[in-house]
Amino acid sequence: MSKTNPSFLNGVPELLVLQLLARREMYGYEIVRAIQEETKDAFAFGEGCIYPYLHHLQAEGWVSSRRQAVEGRSRNYYTLLPAGRQRLEDLTREWRRVAAGIGLVLEGGHA
């Protein structure tokens, strides 16, 4: 699998992370696993880069974090905040608009 095009996918990691956190609070490793499983490995990326994204989302006030001990390990759990939910709605709407536009182009090409 080739590396994804970062500039083309601007905003996509944010959308995915917020969407996953909208379901329940998760820690970084869980989020990466969920992305890979649910997208069926559509994205290939260095897994460590999820943390800068999470800290960015936290700095923006969209998620919060808390450290919790689980099975002898200390985990940093991230939770979606109301502002993050609003951001998720905006990103989702934008993504659907773009995807619909791309869909129209693709359908036109096959016509």
Next chain:
Amino acid sequence: MPSRSGTVVAAVERCLRAAGGSGRSLAGPLRELADHHEDLRLAALAQGCTEAEAEALADARLGEPTDLARQWAAVLRQASWWGRHPWLGFGILPPVAFLLVWCLVGAGVVAAGGLGLWLRHVGGFSAGDLATAFLAEPEAFAEVYAVPAGVNTAALALVVLGFGRLARRALLGPRWLALAGLVTAGQGFFLQNGLEPHRFNFGYGWPPNWAGAAIPLLVAGLLVAEWAVRRRGVRVVAGPLVGWPLTWRVTPTLVGFALLAALVLGLGLRLREAAGRRAARLGWLRREVWPAERAAAVEELRRGHAPITRLATPVELAPWVNAALADSVPGDPAGGNHLASLPAGLHVFAGVPFLIDGRVQLLGRDLPPHFPAWPTRVREIPIGRHCGNLHLLHGAAYSAAQPVPPGTVVGRLVIRYADQSTAELPMVAGAQVLNWWGPVFTTEAPAGERRPSAPGTTLAWAGVNPAIRKAVPDYSLRLYRTTFANPHPEAWIVSVDYASTVTGAAPFLLGLTVE
């Protein structure tokens, strides 16, 4: 099970530390990376990999260390105010910080220096004693005069060091440190301050202060070099976050900065327009108005006043003269600030004859008191007669640094009578005397500068010297005749004292006549 961070986490840490990241700010990110690495390693072991394979697999899945470090650097930069506003922080704030640091360093030095001087010179704590000791023997406090240069050096270096630390902690890279160094050097280039006896100045001006420019550049250069050495062999992590959605965001700081910039720009344009109008009017006054008014005033003085006394006796001041008419005022580095154009000998000024042998110059706050010839008082100028009036031909050199508000008593004539009593006749700024450098024209002359207000005082002579021609060609040298009525005309006057009150004005006496 203990966490094993792997080579990738170590490499990320090395890159971030080389970029300036400190232990506290890196602890959280590195811990999460190490936890993730551990999860990956355990998962690989659970799938049957060997320890070495699990370690290598975890490293590979965690990502490229330089990419991770670059992304972390971008996040950490954005997390700090300095990282979000580097132009404001490192381009605008250093001059402000310099003033603050200068005050703090200066206060510390003054406190320490005051203690040292007290121990050395006074021996018992009293601010009054210290001031008295300083005023009586200022040349013994030579070390004090080097203080501003030392404070400048320390403050300039501390500002660059401080902003260097901020740039490093915000992971901004050495270019922002270099900007802070350049801005501080620019400030130091124009910084002018110094301490002389009775005078301290602080401001910006010309000629350039090369040391003030060199110190920040030297400190910034050393910090950048040290930064380069720290980063040797480590890949650079500065730069924007790859794949990050780059959007302009309107923050309160950005809006405030834009409004401030617009305000400053608008104010600057208005000031420039006003300055242009003022310059045009000033040119007209200089070309056409002031020369004519000055010539008329000088012509009126040349024609002379009607004699106001026929029984006057000029007093011989030669024994008390401490400066020739051609002697420049001490402390004027350019020289030429003298009264050489005033005729010596017996002459009538403003209707009163005066015998002029030179200048009896007294001390003001701004005149270097280490010239032993400048006293604060000359005593017992013999009179030896009754008299109704005392006429003075006199002036005062005002300090540029020590304002002399109207109403300030700048000197006194002390009459000593035969019955041991005395009477003091004050010379008040604005009433009996004005600065000897000033306008003799009237149009747009500052209100308090036109003429002394006391009825017994009038302009007696106006002239120029090389210094005033060079510095303020619109102005003239001005001497005044002041007539004091003797408060006890029936009493025999033995002598008079001429005394300075050591203000920003240094009074001088050229002639004394009694009648």
